[in-house]
Amino acid sequence: MKKWWQKEVIYQIYPKSFYDSNGDGIGDVKGITEKLDYLSDLGVTMLWLCPIYRSPMDDNGYDISDYYQLNPEFGTMEDLDELIEKAKKKNIKIILDLVINHTSDEHPWFQDAINNPNSPYKDYYIFKEGKDGEEPTNWRSIFGGSVWEKVKDTNEYYLHVFSKKQPDLNWENEKVRNDLYDMVNYWLDKGLAGFRVDAITFIKKDQSYESIPSDGVDGLAKVTKCARNQKGIEKFLTELKEKTFSKYDCVTVGEAPGVPYDQLEDFIGEKGYFSMIFDFSYADLDVESGSEWFKRRNWTIKELRDRIFKSQLEMQKVGWGAIFSENHDQPRSISKYIKEEDRNYYSTTMLAALFFFLRGTPFIYQGQEIGMTNFERTSIDDFNDLSSIDQYYRSLEEGFSKEEALHIVNLRSRDNGRTPFHWDDTKNAGFSLGTPWIKLNENYTEINLKAEENKKDSVLEFYKKIIQIRQNGKYSDCLIYGDILPLDIDIDDIIAYQRCYENQNIVCVFNFSNKSQSISLPIKSTDIVLNNYDTISITEQEINLKPFQLVLIATEKV
Ligand code: GLC
Ligand code: CA
Numbered sequence: 001m002k003k004w005w006q007k008e009v010i011y012q013i014y015p016k017s018f019y020d021s022n023g024d025g026i027g028d029v030k031g032i033t034e035k036l037d038y039l040s041d042l043g044v045t046m047l048w049l050c051p052i053y054r055s056p057m058d059d060n061g062y063d064i065s066d067y068y069q070l071n072p073e074f075g076t077m078e079d080l081d082e083l084i085e086k087a088k089k090k091n092i093k094i095i096l097d098l099v100i101n102h103t104s105d106e107h108p109w110f111q112d113a114i115n116n117p118n119s120p121y122k123d124y125y126i127f128k129e130g131k132d133g134e135e136p137t138n139w140r141s142i143f144g145g146s147v148w149e150k151v152k153d154t155n156e157y158y159l160h161v162f163s164k165k166q167p168d169l170n171w172e173n174e175k176v177r178n179d180l181y182d183m184v185n186y187w188l189d190k191g192l193a194g195f196r197v198d199a200i201t202f203i204k205k206d207q208s209y210e211s212i213p214s215d216g217v218d219g220l221a222k223v224t225k226c227a228r229n230q231k232g233i234e235k236f237l238t239e240l241k242e243k244t245f246s247k248y249d250c251v252t253v254g255e256a257p258g259v260p261y262d263q264l265e266d267f268i269g270e271k272g273y274f275s276m277i278f279d280f281s282y283a284d285l286d287v288e289s290g291s292e293w294f295k296r297r298n299w300t301i302k303e304l305r306d307r308i309f310k311s312q313l314e315m316q317k318v319g320w321g322a323i324f325s326e327n328h329d330q331p332r333s334i335s336k337y338i339k340e341e342d343r344n345y346y347s348t349t350m351l352a353a354l355f356f357f358l359r360g361t362p363f364i365y366q367g368q369e370i371g372m373t374n375f376e377r378t379s380i381d382d383f384n385d386l387s388s389i390d391q392y393y394r395s396l397e398e399g400f401s402k403e404e405a406l407h408i409v410n411l412r413s414r415d416n417g418r419t420p421f422h423w424d425d426t427k428n429a430g431f432s433l434g435t436p437w438i439k440l441n442e443n444y445t446e447i448n449l450k451a452e453e454n455k456k457d458s459v460l461e462f463y464k465k466i467i468q469i470r471q472n473g474k475y476s477d478c479l480i481y482g483d484i485l486p487l488d489i490d491i492d493d494i495i496a497y498q499r500c501y502e503n504q505n506i507v508c509v510f511n512f513s514n515k516s517q518s519i520s521l522p523i524k525s526t527d528i529v530l531n532n533y534d535t536i537s538i539t540e541q542e543i544n545l546k547p548f549q550l551v552l553i554a555t556e557k558v
Contacts, residue, residue, distance in 0.1 A: 005194075005251035005275055005361060006320060007480055008093070009467050011044035012365045014328045015052050015074055016060060017420045020432035027420070027431070029075035033083045038449075040090040042369060042460075043467035047087065048196050048253070050328055051097045052080070056106050058165035059143075059386060060418075062097075062198065063104035067183045084191055093193035095251065100180050101202045102166040110167050114151050114158075123173045126159040127151070128209060138211040139227065140220035142291050144390030147223055161202050161227055163386055168227075171203045171236050184244040194250035197274065201256045204233035217397055224291075229258040234266060237273040251275045253322050253361075257290070261314040269319030276322040276361060279315070282307040283330055286411070290329075291387075293412040294395040294405070301493040301512045304337070308495070309486040312359055316484060321360035325351070326368045331416045335374035342514050343373070346548035349462045349532040353550045354495060354510045356466050359484040364463070367421050370449050371459035374416040375441035380406060384438050388413040424450035466530065475529055475554055478504035487558070489519050494545070496521075500557060507553045511545035518544045527554040 019031030029052060039047065051061030054069040061071065070077060084094050103110060113121040128136035128148070135148040136157055141164075148157035149164040159168050169176050184195070206226040214221045245252050254274035259267055267277050280290060282304055288295035315321035325333040333355075338347045348371045356362050377383060380392050388409050395405035410416075415438065422444040423430030429444035441447075452458035470479045482501035489496050493513040499506045506529060511517055520542050528536060530552040537544040543551065 001270075002481065003275065003320070004249070007471070008046045008251070008361050009044045009471065010046045010048055010095075010253075010322075010361060010363045011039060011042070012048045012050070012324075012327060012363055014050050014366060014418055016050075016437060017418055017431070018366055019421065019423070020434065020436075023433040024073065025432050025434040025436050026073045028073065029070065029079040029083055033079070033086055036083075036086055036090055036092065040092060041464075043464055043471060044364065045091065045471070046093040046095060046193060046251075048095045048363070049097065051099055051198075053099075056104055056165065058104070058163055060384075062099050063102070063106075063163070063166045064099055065104040065106040065108075068186065081190075088191075095194045095196055095253070096187060096192055097198055098184065098195040099198040100169065100184075101199045102160065102162060102168045105165045105167055124170055124176050125167050126170050126205070127156050128159070130155045130157055137209055137226070138214060138219060138221050139223040140216070140218070141223060143387050144394060146220060147227070159205070159227075161223055162199070168202070168205075172207075177236065177239065178243075181240065181243040184240075185247070188244065188248045188250055192250070194245075194248075194252050194275070196253045196255065198255055199257075200237070200254050201229040201233065201258045202227055203236055204230040206230050207232075216394075217399075218394075222289075224258055224289075229256075229263075237266075241273050245274075253277065261310075264314055265318045268315070268321070272319055276320045278322045278324060278327075279311045281311050283325070286336060292394075293391045294398055294400060294408050296408065296411075301495070304512075305486075305495045308358065309497070312484045312497075313486070316359060321358075322363060323355055323358045323360040324363040324365070325355045326365035326417060327363070328365070328417050329414050330365075331412055332372055332374045333368065334371060335411075335416070342548070344548070345457055345459065345462075346532055346546075347514075348459050350510050350512070350548045350550040352459070352463060353466055353508070353530065353532070353552070354512075356470070357479060357499065357506075357508050357552065358497075359482070359499070362470070365417060367417070367419075369460055369463040370422060370452055371447055372419075372422060372441065373443065373447070374410070374413075375419050375439070375443075376410050377413070377415070377439075378406075380409070382439065383409065383413060383415055385414040385418065388415055422448035424448050462532065469530060469552075473529070475504055475506055477501050478506055478554075482506070487521070491517055491519060493517075494519055498557065505555060505557045507555055507558060508550075509543060509545065509553075510550045511548055514547045516544065516546050518542050521558050523553060523555050523558065525553070525555040528552070529554050 016027050018027040020027050021030040052074040053064045054066035054071050055061045109121040109124045112119045135146045139147040141147045143163045212221045252274040254277040256277045284290045285299045392405050392409045419441045420431035425445045452460035478501040482499035485498040487496035496509045536551050
């Protein structure tokens with residue numbers, strides 16, 4: 001059955017770095033409202049805002065100290081109401097980030113739990129006694145060090161899967177769950193279209209709380225083995241859905257790392273906990289694991305292709321996916337997937353279309369649509385992201401030199417995607433009249449929105465075009481709802497698939513190489529739906545592709 005959210009194109013905003021309306025150097029909600037014309041012109045239909053709730057900003061808002069208030073630097077509740085209302089007039093929906101695995105340590109619940117001996121909130125978090133003066137287990141936090149932090153003047157520790165300023169909530173406690181459900185419903189009643197649900201597979205911990213064999217020089221062990229997607233999570237997620245989401249016609253996008261494909265059916269599809277989830281299998285193909293950046297992998301285009309298709313086919317079996325190549329935790333896609341010497345208009349647009357026309361709801365991360373790139377920093381002091389700093393020191397511990405460690409962090413740092421948006425080539429790229437909270441990427445004088453607007457062969461205009469083709473083109477049904485059918489091509493750096501819907505069929509071919517290449521495909525019709533060059537050479541048996549050429553052809557099924 002078709003769902004309204006399959007038709008959306010979602011634009012992810014990192015509010016801190018989008019647009020600063022009042023010159024304090026920090027992007028804000030009013031800044032988003034001011035840019036609604038741009039977003040509507042781009043053609044996106046929904047915005048996902050990264051957390052804007054009250055927060056000490058240890059992890060830039062993923063550490064919430066009040067779920068019911070905005071962080072003052074982002075604005076007021078009135079500002080948000082205004083944004084929701086004005087966006088609605090432009091047919092743009094809003095979803096917020098839902099961070100319910102943990103709160104900030106500055107949340108009143110946690111403060112009461114550690115300061116009040118009879119606190120009713122003690123059981124809102126996970127406290128355990130130390131063992132012989134040591135941490136209760138050897139689990140390693142995602143952001144480094146032990147997951148356990150000692151409570152001052154006691155032998156008690158609290159658990160934090162992420163930073164020590166992000167204590168995990170105790171989902172075993174029904175009161176916690178009910179308080180969270182009330183909060184979710186409060187926001188949905190406000191007229192939000194739904195949520196992106198943060199780190200949700202971490203809510204269930206292995207209840208035995210035992211150490212496991214260490215896997216690093218620090219003697220600690222992967223927390224993902226003991227506190228991610230553990231048995232029993234189904235009870236919590238079913239209840240979450242029943243008591244909140246299912247009462248509304250809302251969309252939910254789960255950040256659900258650690259879900260094997262054979263469990264997808266529980267997470268998505270008619271009976272799933274969420275409308276869709278992100279699959280990180282191809283976003284993380286340059287590293288062994290998303291939380292160990294120093295374990296780099298040499299990957300190939302063929303591998304990228306295999307991972308994308310595997311993911312697409314598994315999702316297709318049971319439901320719907322969220323398609324992305326960038327977000328606030330990932331490096332910029334061009335920098336990750338395209339070699340430096342090959343970065344140009346053709347490779348950028350080829351990459352954009354490759355992801356955009358996969359089956360699922362496409363996400364565009366701010367700045368992706370103008371081709372923003374990674375920003376190389378020369379000193380560890382220039383990083384803001386706490387995981388970058390941890391990965392740097394962890395790399396040193398694992399035996400890498402300072403230069404190597406810096407390089408590793410530059411490739412993967414979450415700060416790459418968090419530099420301010422490039423509006424134009426004036427001071428601070430037009431982002432702020434004050435001093436930006438984080439350094440800008442120096443290439444803003446070349447790569448910026450103003451320079452690309454209304455220009456032929458600009459990445460921005462290309463994005464507008466692909467959004468238009470998917471949303472309102474002759475082949476929209478096929479490109480939105482159509483099945484995906486991988487094409488088996490025996491050239492390793494060409495990726496090709498078909499989208500098929502009723503009597504429509506679109507062949508999509510992407511040359512992931514800086515050389516011209518031909519593939520044999522029996523193409524009868526020549527209705528070219530999209531092409532990043534002016535021409536394409538197609539014979540009855542062959543498609544001849546120029547370097548990084550992509551083409552979408554409406555034709556009979558091949
Ligand atoms: C998610 C967010 C990330 C955050 C973490 C902890 O992975 O995307 O930015 O640091 O959860 O909340
Ligand atoms: Ca501001």
